[in-house]
Amino acid sequence: MTTETDQKSCCKTCCRPWGITIFGLLIIAFLIAMPFIAGEPDAENPSDLINFLGRFHPVILHLPIGIFSLIILQEILAMFTRYKPQPGLIAIFVGAASAVAAVLFGFMLYMGGTYEMSELLGDHLWGGIFFACAAVLTLIVKAWPLQEKISNVLYRVMIFGSVGIMTYASHDGASITHGEDYLVEYAPNPIRELLGHEPRVKTGPSDKPLEEQVVYADIVQPILNKRCVECHKEGKSKGKFRMDTYELLVKGGKEGEGIVPGDAVKSKIIYRCELPEDDDEHMPPESKTDIEDHELAIIKWWISAGADPAKTVAQLEITAEVRDAISKLDRSVDPIVDKSTSITETKPVGPSNDLAKSVASLSKDFPGGLTFESQASSGLTFTSVSLRSKLDDQVFAKLQPVLPSMVAMDLSSTSITDASVKLLASAKDLRMIRLSETKISDAALDTLAGLKNLESVNLYGTRVTDAGVEKLKSLPKLKRLYLWQTDVSEGAIGKLKEALPGLEIIKGI
Ligand code: HEC
Known part of the structure; x- marks a missing residue:
């Protein structure tokens, strides 16, 4: 009887802590070495398997965040109240294991080649690795039966440190997927300014009469904002292409200029939207609601007419179709021409410029x-x-x-x-x-x-x-x-x- 208990407690005091420590240190060494061993992602020949696994990153990453949030809540309660819950070793183990898994899957997502290396991505990669290492170290500390005081102090340092790194890493991660502006995008302007962001200018429905509206600012950019900008903006410029300002829209991304003034068909943004929906390059990507035909028709009209950033509706020749398309936009515009008669009664005004627009929009x-x-x-x-x-x-x-x-x-x-x-x-x-x-x-x-x-x-x-x-x-x-x-x-x-x-x-x- 006695020997059995002794054996058990010996195992508890020596074997398990040593086991966890050695195994934990090996994992930490592996995580830190991983980016150096793996090298650059090969965007040319992406592996389906790596990409498949990589996409589990967003599924798993919430597990360590949830577990560590709960652990830190317990710790804070223990510090300030008489309630002293003790998170079991098992909670910390699952927290650390899921953190390691999230890092491994995240690294595969990166190796899949869909994300380009940027400062933000580098920060996130190393933030994730350090968080997983800290989580494993916390487990190691918790595994040793130390004197209560020492154990408490060490454990608290580790747990607060881990959660600190976790917050940093997950914020970077969220900025990569949602854009740096995500959390403060709709924040009241004083809060935005306090956090170092530009005040937000509303680009909602314009209450100016249609003829006085600036085509780009009042009509075109709001469409882009709704359909494209979430992935093409500061801090989240897919294809190195930002669409949130006129200059950047024209400048374009990796593949060259985004729009070719006067030539809608040659303009990348039109080309990408007009690709068949099942084409990998179709914009917006399949996961997002597609741009509507009338929205596209308006953008094409504006580009064909020279894509001037300052011209008003009155300064461009507008056809009945475009007017109709604008009235379909989710905004307050009075359709000056009655919809039921617009198409049959109004011929395109003006010569070739206008015609070219109609031809371009019919080419679909x-x-x-x-x-x-x-x-x-x-x-x-x-x-x-x-x-x-x-x-x-x-x-x-x-x-x-x-x-x-x-x-x-x-x-x-x-x-x-x-x-x-x-x-x-x-x-x-x-x-x-x-x-x-x-x-x-x-x-x-x-x-x-x-x-x-x-x-x-x-x-x-x-x-x-x-x-x-x-x-x-x-x-x-x-x-x-x-x-x-x-x-x-x-x-x-x-x-x-x-x-x-x-x-x-x-x-x-
Ligand atoms: C859900 C995110 C997302 C949305 C929304 C989105 N895009 Fe993209 N876009 C991407 C990604 C990812 C790439 C890079 C991969 C590629 O080139 O296909 C890209 C690349 C592009 C490129 C190529 C840039 C270059 O020079 O390489 C163009 C042009 C483009 N998008 C236009 C649009 C337009 C126009 C819209 C809105 C109608 C839009 N995108 C909406 C994700 C998005």
């Missing part, structure tokens, strides 16, 4: 479909090649704002009907149109008969008849008419040729 719906006839021309050509049967009346209606500039349109093999052709009444400059293999009928030819600049019309494989084709007599410039696979009779063709001697009719057999 019609990839590669809309192009300018030439650099010098404001005439547009359209081809449905990429859409074909997907192009129906509803989709076609989106082209309405640019139809007046259209000079050539290939609508063959699409699903459009007479209803779409009706919209073409505004395409007064149209010279060439292909409607082959569509569902159009004679009714469509009523519209075409009004387009006096038409030179070439392709009606191959449609339901048009003699009665319809006859109406094309009114087209003075018509040179070529394709009527393969239609029911148009030789008689009707003869009459048409009589009326328009220069006309070549391609009928086939």
